[in-house]
Amino acid sequence: MLNYIFGFNARMGRLAFFFCTLVVGLGFVMLVYGITGNVPRGRTDVLLAQASNSPALIFSFYGMLVVCFMLQSMRVRDIGWDPVCVMAAWIALMMLDRAIAGRFPEYALTYQHTATVVGTAVNGVMNLVLTFWPGNGHVDEASPLPRESGGDGMFERSGAPAAAGSRVARIAKGEFGGKTR
Secondary structure (H helix, E strand, O other): OHHHHOOOOOOOOHHHHHHHHHHHHHHHHHHHHHHHOOOOOOOOHHHHHHHHOOHHHHHHHHHHHHHHHHHHHHHHHHHOOOHHHHHHHHHHHHHHHHHHHHHOHHHEOOOOOOOEHHHHHHHHHHHHHHHHOOOOOOOOOOOOOOEOOOOOHHHOOEOOOOHHHHHHHHHHHOEEOOEEO
């Protein structure tokens, strides 16, 4: 059931991923502007203080995180990777990076950041991969029946006739249950 809730079984192409991520981000910026009256830019300490007092912004922030996680999981599945492994590793790496930057502030980007250069580079590369890496578009599964050559992709015909078709052919010949009339 969690496969369908978090989008682990769904697929999303590059263009759809880009536009859905853009819409989620712009929607959140419009919500922040509507509630606080300030556009998030430059120094965000005042904006964060206003946002921490707004239950609607806190709830929508966590909702946006879930939506972005689902979009990324669908895109990872479309690339052909297992989102359960990839997304768990990505989250673990970001948590480890934050712990290292907190414990050793000299490795952080600046004194205000909670990420290292390595973690930021990995996060940026992963986002670029999700945006630009071509997807498979279909599951590569082994076919139980042999295929004839010359098919047209997804709409290939199998060499064996369908069970319903062979049943209809037997009935048309007058065979019922192995007996002929």
